[in-house]
Amino acid sequence: MAFVLELQTTSDKNYLQNYITGILSLNDINFSFERGEDKLLVLFDDKNPNLQNIVENIANSLPASIFLKNSKSYFLDKEIDSKSEILNDTPISIGLCPSCQKELFDVSSRRYYYPFISCSSCGGNYAFLNRYPYKRENTSFRFIVPCDECKDEMNRVGKNQHHQINSCHKCGVSVRFETKNSQRYANDAGSFRTMFEVSAKAINDNKRVLIKTTMGYRVFYKPQEINHDSILMMINATKITDNLSLITEEFNALLSIERPILDVTLKNDELKTLKGSNTIYAKYPDDGFSILLCTELQKLGYDYIAYEDVDSKCESDVVIDYDLDINQQEDMRYFLNKDVSFVASGERVSFPSENFTKVSVLSVSDNLIGLPTDKNSMIFDKMEHFDSVHVDKANVLSTISEKFHSIQKPYLIEEASFLSVVAEHNLFNQKCVGAYFDEEPSFLYYDGKNVIRIVPPRDFETNSLIENISNLRDGSDRLVENLKNQKPKIYEKLQQLQDRDDVKLFEAVAIILGLDDESMRGVTKEAMKFVGKGGIQIDTHVKDNRFDHTAFLASIISYQLAGVSEAILSYSIFESFGDYFSELLDELKDKTKTTNVILCGTHFANQSLFSRMQRNLKLTPPYMNKNYPIGKESGVIGGVYL
Numbered sequence: 001m002a003f004v005l006e007l008q009t010t011s012d013k014n015y016l017q018n019y020i021t022g023i024l025s026l027n028d029i030n031f032s033f034e035r036g037e038d039k040l041l042v043l044f045d046d047k048n049p050n051l052q053n054i055v056e057n058i059a060n061s062l063p064a065s066i067f068l069k070n071s072k073s074y075f076l077d078k079e080i081d082s083k084s085e086i087l088n089d090t091p092i093s094i095g096l097c098p099s100c101q102k103e104l105f106d107v108s109s110r111r112y113y114y115p116f117i118s119c120s121s122c123g124g125n126y127a128f129l130n131r132y133p134y135k136r137e138n139t140s141f142r143f144i145v146p147c148d149e150c151k152d153e154m155n156r157v158g159k160n161q162h163h164q165i166n167s168c169h170k171c172g173v174s175v176r177f178e179t180k181n182s183q184r185y186a187n188d189a190g191s192f193r194t195m196f197e198v199s200a201k202a203i204n205d206n207k208r209v210l211i212k213t214t215m216g217y218r219v220f221y222k223p224q225e226i227n228h229d230s231i232l233m234m235i236n237a238t239k240i241t242d243n244l245s246l247i248t249e250e251f252n253a254l255l256s257i258e259r260p261i262l263d264v265t266l267k268n269d270e271l272k273t274l275k276g277s278n279t280i281y282a283k284y285p286d287d288g289f290s291i292l293l294c295t296e297l298q299k300l301g302y303d304y305i306a307y308e309d310v311d312s313k314c315e316s317d318v319v320i321d322y323d324l325d326i327n328q329q330e331d332m333r334y335f336l337n338k339d340v341s342f343v344a345s346g347e348r349v350s351f352p353s354e355n356f357t358k359v360s361v362l363s364v365s366d367n368l369i370g371l372p373t374d375k376n377s378m379i380f381d382k383m384e385h386f387d388s389v390h391v392d393k394a395n396v397l398s399t400i401s402e403k404f405h406s407i408q409k410p411y412l413i414e415e416a417s418f419l420s421v422v423a424e425h426n427l428f429n430q431k432c433v434g435a436y437f438d439e440e441p442s443f444l445y446y447d448g449k450n451v452i453r454i455v456p457p458r459d460f461e462t463n464s465l466i467e468n469i470s471n472l473r474d475g476s477d478r479l480v481e482n483l484k485n486q487k488p489k490i491y492e493k494l495q496q497l498q499d500r501d502d503v504k505l506f507e508a509v510a511i512i513l514g515l516d517d518e519s520m521r522g523v524t525k526e527a528m529k530f531v532g533k534g535g536i537q538i539d540t541h542v543k544d545n546r547f548d549h550t551a552f553l554a555s556i557i558s559y560q561l562a563g564v565s566e567a568i569l570s571y572s573i574f575e576s577f578g579d580y581f582s583e584l585l586d587e588l589k590d591k592t593k594t595t596n597v598i599l600c601g602t603h604f605a606n607q608s609l610f611s612r613m614q615r616n617l618k619l620t621p622p623y624m625n626k627n628y629p630i631g632k633e634s635g636v637i638g639g640v641y642l
């Protein structure tokens, strides 16, 4: 018989499985794994006398994961007579596992204060991948010869088995510490510790510290210097809820092994004033460099610090760098409300990905491609990591002009994102309707075979913006005249928009509202200041089967001139958009006789909008991406099926 621990997880990745393997392989027990739809089964040989202790040990030490929703256990009639091994074919970048975290602060370990610490189931491994197959000689560690102890670890069972970039102080990477007039190296526990100590003090002295972390370049600075792009790194786990107002799910997600960035509500009044909003992007330290810097900052009394994801050229006073090439991925932003959660944007954790059944297609999007593996699956990652491949055809994002195949078909990002949801939920051969929202709203229909845009987005053209508003209807010219007289600054900014051809709709909205952060992000933050119930109706009507920008903006201007607060207006914009989306989706559902609704596009990651949509679509909860971002990054997945 087998004792089964069933982990309900949507993730296609191996890190939880490898973590469990790392622990179980050190015990005298046979075990194996099975994967089902949205679940990972751990099967134990139930004849083992220590079964109960071993299972308890796993349950207690398993790191929290945003993809792990629940677990249960039962018995199954099956013989388990061997031990599973670690699977390490596609390196990804996540936070440190509990075992590595412990090793990092164990004075007697070979990796005390070693910032490159990671294992087969954790850490910033993807950063060092040069090409597939994932072997040390295909990584930036190819010239770093592992010491005997590291080599031994890679060849015996445990968390570092098959860990391609295994290293320690003795064999590892030395790191440069540069200030304006000095340069030093860290290459052992003592010198690394000093380096992080000095860096923390530099931040305390109002300096900016640029670090090449295993998650990419980050610049750290005092929270007093916070700006629109800053992310708040929460240093002290016990003080998180003193500063942020979180529901339990948000707290758990923040500390999960994936360590996503969350858009959360502030509790700390000083931060609210500094930020000029009630919400902030927050993250818990993930990689060795960030964790060690934060540890030293905590000793100086910091409970949180500000940072930004940047590149090597970022202005700073202190630089921590080393001579290894790294891949930089956009960080994962995670959206969560009480009942629903999904990845809002980013490449980290979601990619690279090995998933789905093999198809002889090359899918090409902005930064990522998808192609068949030799194992009956598809793999999705950056193009430079692959050699050429023979496939029957290529589907390529329409904005890319390069030729990849003699049979090549262009695709639109909204069609591909929409199909990625069809693929993740296996809705092939079923009718689906849905909406895509990334600056511009559009509506799509899938008849079970092909996807078409029913209400295409209208390009936001601003060259005659003011004139269009003036000519909208009787009296609109007075609206523009009043704006010019009462809000001359806003009027002037709108005039300037007319000379540009890359204006986003929500940039114009933010300008009309007079917001500092002239983007969707600014309007979203402003909406979160609204505490009342129910807003006002903003004009979101459709003209010639397309969203009417002019009527929408004119409506906002008239409320703005009538003295309605920016917070109510911002909230109402999303509420009205929510109604607009659900009304059209209801119509499409009726017309096409389907109940399958799909939502995609990163702008659905918005509390005000999403709550409204959820309320309106209560009877037919929408399908959304499970493992991939709802935004444009998922296009490469859907691109396979066009």
Ligand SMILES: [Zn+2]
Residues within 6 Å of the ligand: 096, 097, 098, 099, 100, 101, 118, 119, 120, 121, 122, 123, 159
């Ligand atoms: Zn680890």
Ligand SMILES: [Zn+2]
Residues within 6 Å of the ligand: 146, 147, 148, 149, 150, 151, 166, 167, 168, 169, 170, 171, 172
């Ligand atoms: Zn070593």
